[in-house]
Amino acid sequence: MKEGKVLVRFRLNGKPVETFTKPNDTLLNLLRRNLGITSVKRGCEVGECGACTVLLDGNPVVSCLILAPTVEGKEITTIEGISKEGELHPLQQAFIKAGAVQCGFCTPGMILTAKALLDKNPNPSLREIKEAIQGNLCRCTGYTKIIQAIQLASKEIKSSCISD
Numbered sequence: 001m002k003e004g005k006v007l008v009r010f011r012l013n014g015k016p017v018e019t020f021t022k023p024n025d026t027l028l029n030l031l032r033r034n035l036g037i038t039s040v041k042r043g044c045e046v047g048e049c050g051a052c053t054v055l056l057d058g059n060p061v062v063s064c065l066i067l068a069p070t071v072e073g074k075e076i077t078t079i080e081g082i083s084k085e086g087e088l089h090p091l092q093q094a095f096i097k098a099g100a101v102q103c104g105f106c107t108p109g110m111i112l113t114a115k116a117l118l119d120k121n122p123n124p125s126l127r128e129i130k131e132a133i134q135g136n137l138c139r140c141t142g143y144t145k146i147i148q149a150i151q152l153a154s155k156e157i158k159s160s161c162i163s164d
């Protein structure tokens with residue numbers, strides 16, 4: 001053990017990770033500073049903007065409010081972990097197609113939140129989509145294109161399940 005630091009071991013995008021952290025450091029800092037995952041955005045740092053969202057065992061969480069040592073043994077997914085064999089996830093493709101990315105600051109967190117929704121509910125209603133993304137703020141798009149992108153991805157995922 002390094003002085004004043006604790007070892008934390010978890011899986012990041014399917015791969016095992018071991019790193020030292022301060023007991024009171026956040027998962028946001030651990031991912032960005034220790035591991036260089038800068039797709040996890042530093043926004044408000046008080047749990048209000050959703051820019052730092054990651055999936056923790058499949059559920060969206062704001063990493064600025066999670067203490068780093070508490071992810072011991074867990075699975076963390078960031079936007080880097082959702083494409084497969086070099087192919088973008090249907091949500092990533094849909095965000096591009098629908099023009100749902102402007103400055104892109106909210107995009108990784110927004111897509112991860114949407115992924116958690118579609119993983120649990122592949123056919124969400126408009127209301128369910130709005131409720132799911134209510135903690136992810138976007139200052140650019142007005143949300144319409146983001147919602148369209150999630151609906152488009154939902155259709156793509158359903159049709160690929162039927163054709164499999």
Ligand code: FES
Nearest residue numbers: 043044045050064
């Ligand atoms: S930076 Fe975590 S919610 Fe805003």
Ligand code: FES
Nearest residue numbers: 103106138139140
């Ligand atoms: S695209 Fe700029 S904040 Fe959402």
